[in-house]
Amino acid sequence: MKKIINNADHVVQESIEGLVSAYERYYTKHPEVNGIIYRNRRKGKVSLVVGGGSGHEPLFGGxxxxxxxxxxxxxxxFASPDPGTICQTAYAVDEGKGILFVYGNYAGDNLNFDAAEEILAEEGIQTAHVRVWDDCASAPPERTEDRRGIAGDVFVMKIAGAACDAGLTLEEVKTVxxxxxNNTRSIGVATxxxxxxxxxxxxxxxxENEIEYGMGLHGEPGIKRTVMEPADVLAETLYVNLLKDMPVQSGDEVCVLVNGLGSTTVLELSIIYRKIKELLDRDGVMVHxxxxxSLCTCQEMGGFSVSIMKLDAELKLYFDQPCFTPYYAKEGR
Amino acid sequence: MKKIINNADHVVQESIEGLVSAYERYYTKHPEVNGIIYRNRRKGKVSLVVGGGSGHEPLFGGxxxxxxxxxxxxxxxFASPDPGTICQTAYAVDEGKGILFVYGNYAGDNLNFDAAEEILAEEGIQTAHVRVWDDCASAPPERTEDRRGIAGDVFVMKIAGAACDAGLTLEEVKTVxxxxxNNTRSIGVATxxxxxxxxxxxxxxxxENEIEYGMGLHGEPGIKRTVMEPADVLAETLYVNLLKDMPVQSGDEVCVLVNGLGSTTVLELSIIYRKIKELLDRDGVMVHxxxxxSLCTCQEMGGFSVSIMKLDAELKLYFDQPCFTPYYAKEGR
Incomplete structure (x- = not known):
């Protein structure tokens, strides 16, 4: 297993320097901590700060x-940013309208973001947070708050970003x-x-011929280890598990992300989507x-996840606002 | 080695169906052949048709x-489209202003695109082609026309697309x-x-610890097989080879693509870019x-390539036009 790095101790620092330098039209690096900051921020609005462990690129910096x-x-x-990094990054983008933190629901992240919010509160900065727990394989429906955050992060960040830009208050941004x-579910399979x-x-x-459904991004145990199956079987198995967990029905509109975990090709993701779309069509669910x-990865991990966000009029309004980041761009509609 | 497919014989067909379906806001599939067609084409201009073997996604359809x-x-x-596929795809986007074909310089592609151009000429459709031969490891400078096309394709397609949209004639589009x-060079290393x-x-x-500089996207022999080296050494070795081959000097402006070959992470690409940027800074070359x-891949191949396009005022004008495709988007400037 060859990794294209210099020194294991400098991997995060050097990769952030490289990323920020490549996209310097958009990014600056915080001078003191590993915070990636948008240059052309809209003024006078709630600030959206995301974050988490490195190693899942382009999540989160992308x-x-x-x-x-x-x-x-x-x-x-694979480790949460410390409270100091979170606070410094938040200060750098504070506009006096409050800060919304969006991050994956992991013990370390919860602890450190909570600590950061306490520090910021002491300094009079209003904060709130939304923990993403979209991975429906990681805990049963009655314990959604124990679920992990995976690729569904992207949808949640998209909505949060558009809501901040629309000038909503912190409380309103948090609610949407x-x-x-709550409308997003994901499930993956590791190969x-x-x-x-x-x-x-x-x-x-x-x-050699094994796969595991529901395995986490850091190798957390999944729900079923079995033999490798054809793409359509993988897709249908994930789809059935997602729909069991999710209130989607005929006539609903959804956004879909088929996310590669690292070394899975666009060709393979396309074959998976073909089957997912066939199943959604069968069930009368419309893809918006x-x-x-590959947006939420675990280094060169093989496999993929499927994320579905159910839209309503409000979510659709925010989803349809244009966005442009180095690794996720949408034209408005 | 697990591949997420159904049947080896249907891989290309199914993946195109999935890709076109996912991005149906932008794409339609040709009803008869494996051609991916842009829905919202600008009218009354030279048409740009690209293509080549599948397996390098998101190249070319993306x-x-x-x-x-x-x-x-x-x-x-890894096989050229046949002349029939090329002709049918070209007919579908013909606006009566001529067709420019851009594709990688491989024997099979050259043969089939030439055959397609002959057929189209017989039907009165004006055509031209530009073969991309950016891989400077694949033949010496005195035989650039024997070089293979790799990730530099992306820059060439970007310029060609903008030139077509600007309303240039076929001959003018071909020239720019x-x-x-001619201003683009690439070189890669396979891990x-x-x-x-x-x-x-x-x-x-x-x-286990071997790498090969200059190896082609289909495993074509490179220029040097050696042991794995630190990221900065890999980056500098590629940079030195690129600059030896390329008329770039202090004061010049360039575009840079650090392209993953399949399973290489954004984290690794970022560490490589950090070094490339340091070397360009040292040499007084400005990054535009x-x-x-990972735009030009070979399935889950490990490693990366570095592509540099030297700009002049004309190329910069076209590069700076906005573009938006599912896998490559630029804001205008």
Whole structure:
């Protein structure tokens, strides 16, 4: 397992420097911490700060930009940013209208973002947060708050960014962002492991012909380990599990993301989407928007996840606002 | 090696169906052949048709859209589209102003696109072509016409698309597109093989700690096989080889693409770019635009390529026109 790095200890720092430098038209790096900051922020609005562990690129830094996040606070590989990094990043984009934090629902992130909010509150900065818990394989429906956040993050950030830009108050932005979160479900299947850069070993093991449904982005246990199956079977299995968990019915409109976990090709994601679309058509569910990309990854992990966000008039309004970030761009409609 | 497919014989067909369906806001599929066609084409202009073998997604279909290609003719995995597919795709977007074909310089593509141009000429349709031969590892400078086309395709298509939209004649579009091609060089390094979907075996072999500089997208031999090296050494080696081949000097402006070959992460591409930018800064070369993405891939191949296009006023004018396709979008400036 070869990783294109210099020194395991400098991976995050060097990669953020490179990313910010490549997209310097849009990004600056916080001078002191690993925060990626949007240059052309809209003024006088609630600020959206996202963040989490590194190693899942382009999540989170890749979604800083127009109509999405104002900044991303980046932790070490698969580790939450510390409260200092979160606070410094938030200060840098504060407009006096409050800060909404959006991040994945992991113990370390919850702890550190909560600590940061306490510090900011002491300084008179109003904050709120929405934890993304879209992975319906990671806990049963009665314990959604124990679920992990995976690729559904992208939809939630999209809605939150548009709501901030629309000039909503912090409380209003939080409410619509929670609705986006509550209307989004994801589930994935792992076909091969990722690795921690520099450690030179896989994050988990899977047999030559084995796959695992519901496995987490860091190798957290899934719901079923089985033999490799044809693409249409993989797609249908995920679809059935998603729909069991989600109040989607004939006549509804949804956004779909088929997300590669790292080494899965656009060709493979396309074959999966073909089947998902066939199933949605069969069930009378209309696709408003679909995306086939590797947006929330775990290094070179193989496999993919399917995320579905159910739209209503309000979510659709915000989803349809244009956005432009280096790794996620939508024309308005 | 697990591939997320159904049947090796249907991989290309099913993936095109899925891709077109996901991005149906922009795409339609040709009813008879594997051609991907842009829905919202500008009228009364030269049409840009790109194409080549499948398996390198998002190349070529992913670059059909606003300010880029009007259509892509798609072959089987790593195989040129046949002349019939090319002709049918060209007919579908013909506006009576002529067709420019842009494709990678491979024997099969050259043969089939030439045959298609002959057929179209017989029907009174004016055509021209620009073959992309950016891979400077694949033949010495005195034989640039023997070089292969790799990720530099993206820059050449960007310029060609903008020139078509600007209302230039076929001859003018061809001339500026050739300039873009002549000003673009790429070189890559492979760290692990890709595979042919369904064949279940790697396209080439590399030892556990081996890499190969200059290896082609289909496993064509490179210029040097050696041991794995730190990211900065890989970046500098490619940079030195590029600059040896390319008339770039202090004061010049360039566009840079650090392109992942399949399973290489954005984190790794960012670390590479950090070094490339340091070297360009040292040499006084200014970066006008940079992109860190996996745009021209060979399935789950590991490694990356660096492409540099030297700008002049004319190329910059066209590069700065906005474009929007599912896998490559630029805001205007």
């Amino acid at each position: 979604f800083v930009g127009k109509g999405m996040a104002d900044a991303a606070a980046c932790g070490n590989i 962002t929670e609705k986006a979160r 091969s492991p990722g690795s921690i850069p520099g450690l030179n070993k896989p994050t988990f093991e899977l047999g 928007d679909a995306e086939l990309k | 670059f059909v859209g606003k300010g880029m290609a009007d259509a892509a003719a798609c072959g089987n995995i 597109t050739e300039k873009a091609r 692990s093989p890709g595979s042919i979907p369904g064949l279940n075996k790697p396209t080439f072999e590399l030892g 635009d940079a992109e860190l993405k």
